[in-house]
Amino acid sequence: MAPEADGRRRRGQNNRARIVTAMLEIIRTGDMSPSAEQVAARADVGLRTVFRHFKDMDSLYSEMSVAIADELRAVVGTPFQSVDWKDRVLELVDRRAFAFEKIAPFKHASEAYRHRSRFLSEDSSNLVLALRQILVRELRPPLTDDPLKVEALDLLLSFEAWSRLRREQGLSIEAAAGVLRAAVRRILDEA
Template sequence: MRALIGAGEMNPSAAQIAERAGVSLRSVFRHFEDMDSLYREIAALVEAEVMPLALRPFEATDWRARLVELTARRADIFERILPFRVAGAARRFQSAYLMDDYRRTVALEQSALKAILPAAIAGDPLLFAALDVVTSFDAWRRMRQDQGLSIKKAEAAMRLAVERLTAGL
């Protein structure tokens, strides 16, 4: 399933999973009691790949440079997880696990952003909300898929939005 989603098949069927894995349809269902258990397996693999990147200490020492570093880091991570998050978004309203995972991920993104900002910015609900949105996966997905921006241009757009929101602070 991970290979299918990674190749752009956002909603693979059990039959496609079985064919790709070279096993019977019965084997797919025998190994995974339900689709949520399959999603858990994929999420664990994706998380194992990206969490070391997300948790890497910042090299920068001031908040502005850390914010620039955060946008570059998120661009890398978001690009790696793009097909998996898009596939999950399509099903999260039918899956308690995917909805919980989505909420956990958004909370993690928000806390990581808040941790590098000065208290005056993190404590400003409107400014924080704006920074949260422009550095979010949803903004990344929209720039990459809906607007057709390259990775480099999407990252530059994210950085520009952050710089404009924090100019003069």
């Protein structure tokens, strides 16, 4: 490949990365639905450059979802410290609190846009399924024999439960995690 073409390719990759970073930074500051113009200005590129790399805002949101998935994979991939299955389930509370807090701005932004995006809708469903699979993998009988308790734990360890405690109920990170730990512990102690 000619050096000139190689330079164009590298510039294109840099622009794409700057656009995604700009989108994430805008959302992190609280703007849940930034326009392409805002993203272009923040990335210091032209509006045409944004749409050269992303055919529409949906494709930019899909790239943002990849960043969210990377954040979650880092947390999920960490080995559990506990040997006992009940303690591992309690560990999930703290892991998810950490992960959910990191991805909350991006998750809220994608939720605001999800009704217009088949990709984001599927991505949300995939996240719910993946989180459920992690939980179910750690559970043991007799708890697994009680579908109501499994469903209650799945709800308690969901992003939606975390979001409600933090946003609507206004709890601190520590207080929200404490509420979830107490509720999860009660269900585990009944098993």
